[in-house]
Amino acid sequence: MSANDVVSIGLHIVDVLGRPVTEIPPGQGMRRIDEIAITVAGTAAATSVGLARLGVRVESVGALGEDSLGRFLRQKMLDEGVGCAWLTEHSGVPTSATMLPIRPDGSRPALHVVGANAVLEADHVPWSDMAETKVLHLGGTCLLPGLDGEPAARVLERARNNGLITTLDLIPTGDATDLDALLPALPHVDYVFPSYEDALSLAGTDDGAEAARFFLDAGAGCVVITMGGDGACLAARGRGELRRPAYDVDVVDTTGCGDAFAAGFITGLVEGASEESALELGLACGSLVATGLGSDAGLTDRAALTRFMEATPRRDKERSG
Template structure:
């Protein structure tokens, strides 16, 4: 449940041409993205039965999001069409090193509320992933906390990733939800903005104090920090890959971790699969790059070299 976005990506981006001059790129691509939609697509690739909950607009971008997700096998019956807002979308000029600025329209994601939760479907699930805290104004804060509290009461495992820029009210917005989160998976930069420090140990300690069951902080080439509440962290080293685009790597990590948990792996084993999935996505352009299926991910884990810890 959460953010559903259509991305328009261009690679490689070097500079904005002056005036109305033309610059050429090697590739432009359109993908389904967002911290709910992208994990859903990758979970379907990994053979997981997954349903999407979110909002799209009554427009061609929304049609693209729904049809593309359907083509991968994601159930989109609970994507609500918002008649007042366009489908959320981003323009992403990708630099040669894989980094990128982002230009974003929040669109229909702003209309998502707790009334959109299909509880008859949720109660049949095993894991509830909330993707997009901080860019879901109709759900952020107390409503999100109420949703996750009820999810936990139904006996589901809760996973969460968020999408944020620095903001003064961040801890107040996310505070009501953290106690219900079993596995929290932000990138280290966003986690630092939330907690107000760049010290990783302070970040982990603060999140654990708020009640988070496990922190999984993705750190790009630094790997992934994994820590159960009250325990010291373990850092899993990154894979040695040629990075094309970092878009969607965190979403792919989420999908890999969730699929691992569903397979009965412990948190370290699930995080290892997540790390492999995130690395594969970084080797291509867009959130849907890299991952083919579970066998391919397993082979990558077995054969791909790792960077030094």
Template sequence: MPTFDVSSVGFAVLDILGRPVTGIPEGGRADFIDEIRMTVAGTAGATGMDCAILGLKTRMVTTVGTDELGDFLVSKMQGYGMDTAMVGRDGTVQTSATILPVRPNGERPALHVPGTAATFDIAPADYEAALDAGIVHIGGTGLLKSFDGAPTLAFIKAAKDAGRITTFDLIQATPETTALVEPLLPYIDYFIPSIEEAQEMSGLAEAADIAQWFQAKGVKNTILTMGGEGVYVLPAEGDAFTLPAHDIDVVDTTGCGDSFSAGIIVGLVKGWPLKDCARFASAVAARVAMGLGSDGKLTSFDETVETMNTLPLKG
């Protein structure tokens, strides 16, 4: 039996966030803002962190630098109870990092250094340890220069050969990303992109058409996150369904998709039906959007269940 509930594999980044930012000051002048934070982030990093906050036994599989940014990420991961035995350290480049000036409406343009995201890889000799979890989440395809393509395909095949459930998300997809992701699709049990990413990859506009496009290429369950419009789900079995988003005042949308993935994973670990997983994931994302950073106001499983059952939904 696997040691961990989830192994979160791929893109981890240090986010430095400030809000609210309405513009960059002229010359060398300064503006005053309300809040600045540093957080664990990334399509694997934030998802793993949120899984840990929600009570899952979580292994992180990524690479950070030997710099102070990497020290911060490892320390924070360990503080959340995440296992970091498979967090590699690379002294040839800096830790992947992003500066995010968050606008008053929650949007966040980004200034990004790829750093260790581009050097992350998993040697076949390390597959057994990286796959020592009931669910294997792969996040960050498109930014993982050394791991994208054939290495990811070999790893996800190994995950399925080991009998693992696979979840998958990517970041900033373009039509070119399709070439990287398409060979992986038959090995993905739960594909959780944003609607914008899915549109870019498929060339289609409507959620129903997009979901069918991915499932025709082998994905078992397609889950499209649509921000304030909620979520569209096409299960492997049964009818498609939509769920509305919660009605909240958005502070910051950073990490909302990553946290939604964490909510799906938590529900799967608990054996819930997919619709209940999606309801819970929506509540996780809502709690993250109510605060700054990839954890936002996410504090515990019980509080998130209360949010799911009491926070109003959009009409």
């Protein structure tokens, strides 16, 4: 049995990124770019790396293929100090991977292989390894067909019954099945982390306040909506909204900013900080990751994060509504 502050369950992906990409050359043409990177990614794996860099004891739970990408991902996470005893390997499926051509403004289309993430199930959750765990994080709802819906609800309910704080991050696909994957889980979630665009889409509205109410009415204890350069908004049942502006940074790549935000916010929960302090940590982590290429850029350790928070100005503009 190992001692963990956080168990992070869900998507484990290898990202291959290149920047800046302004076009895909036709045929077998070539374009020179400035930088290519290969990184640990995914709403469970990248969040685990961020947590480990912030000094949090974390165990990552996910499914890999029996291939070179899976071996890379496991070794990289071990090198970062993430517990990997519950990363399972599966024959006949590849490790999940994404190719990301990063545009000059930091945005990125994605070419994605679902792979082994599709075989992750509730039976993979290491209940015997969670005696000291404070937070159970589920990352990747809507892209975990073996876990989405009622299986995720059972996992989260059991975690809360065992006294854990539960957090959830999601990646909607735009299909009607997204709500089937998400809604059963929300009554058992203390904090859910949708992006602004995803919150609007799932709620079927163009109003941020209505989107927040959608998650709260569906049962979530608290919804934390990330809004990119416009900061973040936290809303909870029976309480008002808390909004904080983003840090003012030059954006290189937005890949993994949401995962880093979750890592910062969860770090605050582990430390027993206020929700406002957790929100600040999340914003700082997400902003730092935006300054480099890939999910592991910028964020190095807690001391550097503190220096960044003390020295970096904030953006004045916040999204209204």
